[in-house]
């Protein structure tokens with residue numbers, strides 16, 4: 018299988034000369050595998066080019082599955098610009114975490130009300146359906162897949178896809194579980210829950226050939242962003258090492274992060290490769306990059 022990055026930025030698109038190397042579009046990835054349906058992860062602004070690529074280079078691929086990690090703007094905002102939605106003959110299944118206030122369909126429909134966008138969902142020509150997910154195992158085409166809750170201010174899912182003995186994990190918009198009740202007796206029960214959740218996340222990521230993980234902050238920046246729902250580079254690397262991942266891609270780059278600064282962050286992590294023999298590569302996700310797994 019192959020994974021292609023169409024958008025790697027977190028929070029808000031950040032185009033411009035300072036971000037041209039990694040790219041300014043928000044979260045969107047695609048998984049390619051021979052004879053399989055199209056699988057897209059998140060619909061940040063990167064999905065616009067993914068749609069144009071499908072029309073131009075893969076016109077026979079009409080079955081599309083879009084998996085949303087969650088419904089924050091930087092993960093849904095490109096959806097109205099995904100061209101296959103406007104063409105009869107396409108079947109688009111939209112998967113995402115079950116939410117409690119509104120259905121996934123309602124949330125996505127709302128950003129296409131006339132107040133925000135000139136075309137309504139009802140006017141789209143593709144056949145669209147929705148699947149709401151919790152933590153579960155499922156099949157999509159020939160892929161064995163599973164979902165796991167991340168630690169984020171809204172229900173957010175990470176995804177694992179496996180095929181032909183290879184595995185890929187997408188874990189975005191997550192920060193380590195922390196005990197806000199403290200380490201004393203008051204926080205004892207919560208401490209145990211955190212331990213269990215941390216363990217379960219490691220199991221979910223275990224042995225992945227590629228882990229794409231939220232690594233928005235430098236370790237020194239994290240202290241002022243506690244509770245925002247994102248990892249520091251050290252948090253993400255720690256997970257990659259403990260879960261014995263083979264390749265680790267930093268993802269969800271901060272919109273204020275210049276290419277130069279991002280490259281320096283990645284460079285700083287390279288000595289870790291010598292300490293963890295299973296880990297073969299640490300790199301930054303960037304727009305247009307295709308990774309063979």
Ligand SMILES: [Zn+2]
Pocket residue numbers: 027028089091092190269
């Ligand atoms: Zn995000």
Ligand SMILES: [Zn+2]
Pocket residue numbers: 087089169190246
């Ligand atoms: Zn988010």
